[in-house]
Amino acid sequence: MKYCKDFTVVSNEIITPSLFILRLQYPEALPEIKAGQFVEILVEGERDKDVFLRRPISFHDVNYETNQIALLVQVVGKGTASLSKAKKGDKLNLIFPLGNGFTIMGKKVLLVGGGCGAAPLLYLLRILKQQNIETHTLIGCKDVNHLFSKSEYQSLSSLYITTEDGSYGEKGFVTSHPILQQTYDAIYCCGPTPMLKAISKHAKEKNIPCFVSLEHSMACGIGVCLCCVVDTQQGNKRTCVTGPIFLSTDLKDF
Ligand SMILES: Cc1cc2nc3c(=O)[nH]c(=O)nc-3n(C[C@H](O)[C@H](O)[C@H](O)COP(=O)(O)OP(=O)(O)OC[C@H]3O[C@@H](n4cnc5c(N)ncnc54)[C@H](O)[C@@H]3O)c2cc1C
Numbered sequence: 537m538k539y540c541k542d543f544t545v546v547s548n549e550i551i552t553p554s555l556f557i558l559r560l561q562y563p564e565a566l567p568e569i570k571a572g573q574f575v576e577i578l579v580e581g582e583r584d585k586d587v588f589l590r591r592p593i594s595f596h597d598v599n600y601e602t603n604q605i606a607l608l609v610q611v612v613g614k615g616t617a618s619l620s621k622a623k624k625g626d627k628l629n630l631i632f633p634l635g636n637g638f639t640i641m642g643k644k645v646l647l648v649g650g651g652c653g654a655a656p657l658l659y660l661l662r663i664l665k666q667q668n669i670e671t672h673t674l675i676g677c678k679d680v681n682h683l684f685s686k687s688e689y690q691s692l693s694s695l696y697i698t699t700e701d702g703s704y705g706e707k708g709f710v711t712s713h714p715i716l717q718q719t720y721d722a723i724y725c726c727g728p729t730p731m732l733k734a735i736s737k738h739a740k741e742k743n744i745p746c747f748v749s750l751e752h753s754m755a756c757g758i759g760v761c762l763c764c765v766v767d768t769q770q771g772n773k774r775t776c777v778t779g780p781i782f783l784s785t786d787l788k789d790f
C-alpha cells in the first residue's frame with residue numbers, strides 16, 4: 537500500500553552548507569517501512585515554482601514511537617536546494633513507502649556507505665539490531681565535516697570510518713579498508729556507483745551476497761514513466777519498483 541500525505545517539518549538540521557537532515561512528523565501511525573525504501577517528495581508552491589517532478593529520497597531513519605521519519609539530503613540542484621529551506625512547521629507532501637527493501641539475512645554482515653549515499657544504512661542498522669544480527673559498518677566521506685549520524689551508528693554497530701583527507705578515521709577510500717578482508721554472510725552497500733561496483737566485485741570474489749542501492753534518476757517513482765530502467769540478468773527492470781535494492785550479481789556491468 538502506498539500513501540500520499542502531508543508530513544510536518546519538526547526540524548531541519550544543517551550538517552554542512554550542502555547537507556541537511558529533515559525530521560518529519562506523520563499525523564497518524566506510520567505504516568510498515570522497509571529499510572532501503574524511499575519517498576517521492578513534492579517541492580512546490582512558494583518554495584519553488586520551477587521544480588515540477590517529485591524528488592526521490594531514501595528513509596534515513598524511522599521512529600514508530602514518535603511517528604517521525606528522517607531524510608538526509610544533499611543539495612545538488614534546484615529541488616534539493618529548495619528543500620534545504622524547509623523550516624519547522626512547514627508541510628511537505630510525500631508518496632511513500634516506495635520500492636523494495638534490503639533482504640535481511642545472515643548472522644554477521646557488513647554495511648558500506650559512501651557520502652550522503654549512506655543515508656539508508658542507519659534505518660537498516662536498526663532493523664538488523666532488532667534481529668540480533670552482528671554488524672560492522674564502514675562509512676567513507678570526504679572529510680570529518682561530512683560525517684553524519686556518527687553517534688547513532690556507533691550505538692548500533694561497530695563503526696569504521698575513512699576520510700579522503702585523513703581528518704577522521706583511516707585516510708583513503710572504503711575500498712581499501714582492512715575490514716573488507718573479514719568474512720561476512722552479506723554485504724549491504726549504498727553510495728556512488730564506482731564504489732558500489734568496487735564493493736560488488738570484492739563481494740563476488742569472496743562469494744558473499746552483496747545488496748546495492750541504486751540512485752538512478754527517477755520521475756514518477758511508481759513504475760509508469762520507464763525513465764529508471766536498469767539492465768539486469770533478467771532483462772530490463774524499473775529501479776523504482778523492482779529496486780532500488782538489487783543483488784549485485786543480478787545487475788549487468790556489476
Ligand atoms: C531511490 C533513490 C533514493 C535517493 N535517496 C537520496 C537520499 O537519501 N538523499 C539524497 O540527498 N539524495 C537521494 N537521491 C538522489 C536525489 O533524488 C537527487 O539528488 C535529487 O532528485 C536531485 O534533485 P535536484 O532538483 O536537487 O537536482 P536536479 O536539478 O534534478 O539535478 C542536479 C544534478 O544532479 C543530477 N542528479 C539528479 N538526480 C540524480 C540521481 N538520482 N543520481 C545522480 N545524479 C542525479 C542531475 O543529473 C544534475 O546533474 C536518491 C535517488 C534515488 C533514485
Ligand code: FES
Nearest residue numbers: 757759761762776
Ligand atoms: S521512475 Fe517512473 S518508472 Fe521508475
